Amino acid sequence: MIDQIGLVLLGFAAGILGSMIGLGGGIVVVPVLTFFGFSPTLAASNSLFAAFSNAVGSTISYSRQKRIEYSLGFKLGLLSIPGTILGAYASSDVTPGIFKMLFGLVLVSSAIYIFLKKKIETTKKNLTTQMIVFVIGASFFAGTISSFFGIGGGIIFVPLMVVGIGMAMKKAAPTSQFILLFASLSGIVVHSMLGHPDFLQAGLLASGAFIGGIIGARISLDIKERSLQILVSVIIIMAAIKLFFDSASGNLFLIGG
Numbered sequence: 001m002i003d004q005i006g007l008v009l010l011g012f013a014a015g016i017l018g019s020m021i022g023l024g025g026g027i028v029v030v031p032v033l034t035f036f037g038f039s040p041t042l043a044a045s046n047s048l049f050a051a052f053s054n055a056v057g058s059t060i061s062y063s064r065q066k067r068i069e070y071s072l073g074f075k076l077g078l079l080s081i082p083g084t085i086l087g088a089y090a091s092s093d094v095t096p097g098i099f100k101m102l103f104g105l106v107l108v109s110s111a112i113y114i115f116l117k118k119k120i121e122t123t124k125k126n127l128t129t130q131m132i133v134f135v136i137g138a139s140f141f142a143g144t145i146s147s148f149f150g151i152g153g154g155i156i157f158v159p160l161m162v163v164g165i166g167m168a169m170k171k172a173a174p175t176s177q178f179i180l181l182f183a184s185l186s187g188i189v190v191h192s193m194l195g196h197p198d199f200l201q202a203g204l205l206a207s208g209a210f211i212g213g214i215i216g217a218r219i220s221l222d223i224k225e226r227s228l229q230i231l232v233s234v235i236i237i238m239a240a241i242k243l244f245f246d247s248a249s250g251n252l253f254l255i256g257g
Contacts, residue, residue, distance in 0.1 A: 002033070010205060011205035014212065015215075015216060018154075019054060026149065029047040029209075040095075044147070044150030044191070046198060047151065049209075052206070054180075055184060079140065083144035086144050087187065102149075105240075106145065146184065158176045
């Protein structure tokens with residue numbers, strides 16, 4: 001098992017990356033915890049504490065930079081809450097092999113999105129009835145995967161705001177962090193009621209993620225985004241491959257047994 005200092009450092013690193021790319025630190029925390037033998041529910045529930053703390057730190061910094069669309073973020077955040085309840089309950093029954101396989105797919109999707117982020121077209125759109133229905137459904141789905149995987153849901157919210165609503169990327173990532181306040185906090189409450197998290201481990205992750213979130217939001221103003229995209233995409237793909245390998249190995253072991 002990873003030690004206490006390691007948990008703080010993991011939360012810190014995840015907080016920096018999560019804040020800068022707007023996806024939350026869970027895409028870093030959960031794979032690492034899984035590699036160290038944490039069960040799916042423990043990894044996801046502990047990660048949500050880091051995601052919430054990261055979102056708090058990021059939101060504080062981004063609010064000072066005036067890069068958050070509060071009205072939209074508040075609405076999407078509330079729409080995600082029912083999904084977080086479903087996700088927390090669903091995570092109770094998932095096997096480690098299935099969890100790793102599904103999370104690997106989430107990581108691959110995240111890497112593709114991050115790598116292609118600059119190419120995503122931003123055009124202001126009028127919200128039709130169909131788009132409003134889609135936004136509601138997407139928010140529910142984002143809440144579900146947020147709580148199920150412990151990742152916050154930014155992988156859904158950022159593309160949704162940019163492609164579906166037409167928000168500029170420089171505001172979509174900060175607004176996503178604001179939304180994650182609602183999604184992650186709701187998930188934390190439900191997971192805690194179900195007895196999933198280890199509060200000491202979660203607190204250590206959260207302390208590092210909070211500081212990382214503040215620093216990441218500041219760094220995002222100056223860093224060369226393309227270099228960051230490539231680095232993060234490569235790391236995520238490597239983590240996904242490891243998850244796929246572990247999942248396949250576990251299934252073969254079960255078949256052989």
